[in-house]
Amino acid sequence: MKSIWEYANPKKFIETSQALLPWVTGLTVVCMVVGLVWGFFFTPDDYRQGSTVKIIYLHVPAALMAINGWFMMLLASLIWLIRRHHVSALAARAAAPIGAVMTIIALATGAIWGQPMWGTWWVWDPRLTSFLILFLFYLGYIALWAAVEDDDTAADLTSILCIVGSVFAVLSRYAVHFWNQGLHQGASVMRAGALAGDTEERVSNVFAAPLFLSMAGFVLFFVALVLLRTQTEIRARRMRALMARERRG
């Protein structure tokens, strides 16, 4: 019999998350549907960008979750390294593909949006490039998880990679900014929330409410999927342990 953390906690996690999941999923659907439908059907066009402004309801929340997803993985990795809490390592593993997909969505919608606005699908703009690098970090992280067979070794290695990767992702962001100033406008969402003066680049209030709803929807979507996928990872881990025990006889 191993320590209590080994067994009781994953079980408790599955129970708790199982109870939470329907609520989170329901809220996700409500927020996303209301946010996106409101944004798509009931907001006016921007006077400069025309109807393309509607892409913001996908682009900004996806970008938000691409970064926060990595941040969550970093926290989970730290918890694993300090507390040796298996659920934490598995949660980080579960979050990585979601973060990667969010990064793809942010890049894809960005490219589609950039085409009519900047006249090109892709520019080597700091923000775009940073996201590309972030995507590469996600890929490396996922690949390392897949490549290492022993669970605990994989958790340790990926956690350390996540920490080092975080530092270098931030470094790259500044390096890239130095390298090219870029076309992308600054992050205007937060200024919308701060009710700052009427600067031109501010996301105006007409767009703010559905945007925040959609952002909440993406956050909840991420949470729901992480809960679900962590359950799967816990079961997969238990499965591997059982199989190993069976082989030993």
Added chain:
Amino acid sequence: MIALLTRDLKLAVRAGGGFGLGLAFFLILVALVAFGVGPESALLARIAPGILWVGALLACLLSLDRIFALDREDGSLDLLATAPLPMEGIVTVKALAHWITTGLPLVVAAPLLALMLSLPGEGYLWLFLSLLLGTPALSVLGTFGAALTVGLKRGGLLMSLIVLPLYVPTLIFGAEVARRGAGGLSVEVPLLLLAGITCATLALLPFASAAVLRVNLR
């Protein structure tokens, strides 16, 4: 530590150690780029700093899996781990040996290859300096990647995927120094940033590499 360093250097220089391979790869890469973009020297001169930096980076990458793989195979890595030397020391020496056998020759060869790409006269000094400052960081980062993937059977490709994004800041600032130097602009800011990144990596990353290596040898 010195004994380990000389041992690694000897192993690298001896036939089959792959001492010259990185250099040969660097030369071929430069020739291939020239074939690829055409012989027009104005264009080559413009992209020379970038090509040389990317070439040095790839040549560095190519020799990374040798850092630990051979020692792992013949079991000397396990012996090293039980030696009185701390793991951080081993990792640092390994990175240093890699730099002396791969990074330093690249730094020396780069101005010669730059000649072939008709880099303008002011650029040589800055190219040389930026590579001299940047390649130690490449070696240390590469040691981290090699330590991460040392236990894996087909770790080479995975290691490239992990290590190359880590090279981005060094590449950006290094190539920027060389490019600005060749263009006769002020290089102070990227040069300082490059030096900063190298110093920080040298100081901090051996701890990460050592931790990773300990996990892998568990």
Added chain:
Amino acid sequence: MMPELGKYADTVLSAYAVSLLLLVVLAVWSIWRARKMRAELETVEARRKRAQ
């Protein structure tokens, strides 16, 4: 009740299509894996119980 998207209709619609497709694929894949893993684990645990 489609809103008037003007000359950017393709742009907006393709952005929505790509994003929603990716989100749905991710969700379906996760749910499918969760179901599969759950079923597999149940069979293995049942087998172990019988073996004891």
